[in-house]
Amino acid sequence: MIHALAGRDLTVTASQLESWRRTGLLPRHRRRGLGQGRGSVVDVVDPLVVESAAALARHLRQGRDRRLAVLEWFAEAGMPPASPGTTPVPEPPAAAVRKALVWALQRSASQRLVEFARSAAGAGEEGQDALYAAAGRLMGHYRRAANPALVRAALETGEDVPVEAQGPDFRSMVHLVAAIGLGAREVGADALAEAFAASGMFGLTAEEWAQMLGAEERGEVPAVDWGLLQQNADVVAQVQRASDEELVRAREVLVGLRWFYGLYVLHGLLLPDTPAQAALRQRIDDLGMFPVLDHVIAIRPSPRQLAESLTACLDTPLDGLYETLMEQLADNPDIFSIPGDDTSPAGFGEKWIRTMAEQTQAGSASAGAG
Template sequence: MVDAVNPVVVESAAALARHLRQGRDRRLAVLEWFAEAGMPVRPGAAAVPEPAIGAVRQALVWALERLVSQRLVALARSAAGAGEEGQDALYAAADRVLGAYRGAAHPALVRAALEAGEDVPVDAEGDLRSMVHLVAAVGLGMQEVGSDALAEAFAAFGMFGLTVEDWSQMLGAAERGEVSPVDWGQLQRHTDLVGQVQQAADEELVRARTVLLGLRGFYGLYLLHGPLLPGTPAQAALRQRIDDLGIFPLLDHVIAINPSPGQFAESLAVCLEPFYDNLYETLMEQLAEAPAIFRIPGDETGVVGFGETWLGTVRELPAPGRAVDGGADDGPGEQSAKKS
């Protein structure tokens, strides 16, 4: 009888058991299992079987409906007919949520501080409170918020290196009819993560997972420049591509290195957008052009020598840099955990 048991059934049961604990909702375990099944298979290890995609979709919807961000979107939509009191409640709630966000400090600043033996910055400078205007635009409409407030909100995101003045000029030109009008309905559709997951095809959910896990790897590599990852031409080229695109703030907002199931669900829903799929393909093309990420030129020991060089660099850090907030031992996972 034992020989007749389907190995996939056994492996599926084992995968679920790894993530299921007493008193824990099964849907959280399904999300972690789905994430694990998308990870690369280690040499000699068996591939993790996929959970039923129907169960994955149900778990995604369940997790998304409980997110603070989605409750905020629901509040924004309800504020449209609630008068001034509803608008005040929306702005107050959005300010509390967005003001608590703490992004990672830029890796270049972290690296410079470590090398100089200075205090290591933990969080990104500034906050995202001005993005409350984007939330308001979802429910109240762009006309109620105004282009100046929206320009401030887009600039707070830090994407593409554009300033408030840059955004004001573009939005103002759209208002005056000098360029194509902005489709604000698209903004409203993109904030409905639950609807996007419900409407996505099965293969789109799997593809979004591929995109998310790939972008997580690129984001992690970019972050590791901070804790003194030895430089290689391939790494420099990858960081330069990300800098040229101006998308580190975007990755920092969307990606978490060690996400909770809720964070994973939110990021996966975001990665259903074609923009992120195209971004993933662009960075994969860069990696294909320069794949020797962990090989120092002239070092014949390859990855082993790379690791030894990194450890040696960390050991030689000035004492103050090591002592601040965990110093060089704080990798990107620690920084990501500080996000709300």
């Protein structure tokens, strides 16, 4: 097997292979006993073992925690083969995946905030102030991506991207974190309305959220089960509760949503539009889910980002969004077919490159004239 991996420019030693076997990351080849105390021998090299060792060799390097490599391996196993006929990447051991996810999530900013929020409960105003300060530090760096439709319109007209394209500041989400530890009633309807509006969910304004939450607070509508907020905030517990099949499903949802999100964002970068693309964007907009995707999805996530995004995809809203978009894609799969244009997908790409080049030239000419 060492020679087989060397043929792929992957250097692995016998001691490394044995270490991976001892820790349960690498299965052993089937061996046949020779009888009469003569030991055993491997008749056939198992392709699954070779591919598993190759995956580990790709993602492990000296001094790197194996759990990070397992997360990258798990992500790679969920991707389609690079080309037809390519051997699929095997799944890593499910127990190792769960252990790696829990380890990464315990060190995540979101889990640290949950634990801090819970510790602030009952600590009075000092505890509340400390919680808001900590949440502000951990969340203040994040701002949503600019609205792709407004960015596209600005590029096409040669104008500056409007301020409103940026959307509300995500820092208001700190109120949701506070509600986890202090309780929704303690935080209040107005503050929570700001948080939900900043999340962008359902496209509702802070005023609209305030009206609904205020009605709930006054008992005019059925009570909200705020316990669900507490339950879903604990990402470590979510992963521990999930079955192996649910973790694999969450990965499928995450990979699919990453593709849909990328398509939506590229609309802002002058990707040639088609009815199929417009229909997908409309489905996302109807559900008010672009801001949620923007928060959850990273195009090239680190292993720790992968762990957090995967956990988000265990929840019903993102799973449901994925199903909705897959149904829409099945109804109209011609994502890269421009009406009246019989060119191949290669022609679609050429048109995009040409449009970008023309836009760059127009921008340079405008700058020169100024």
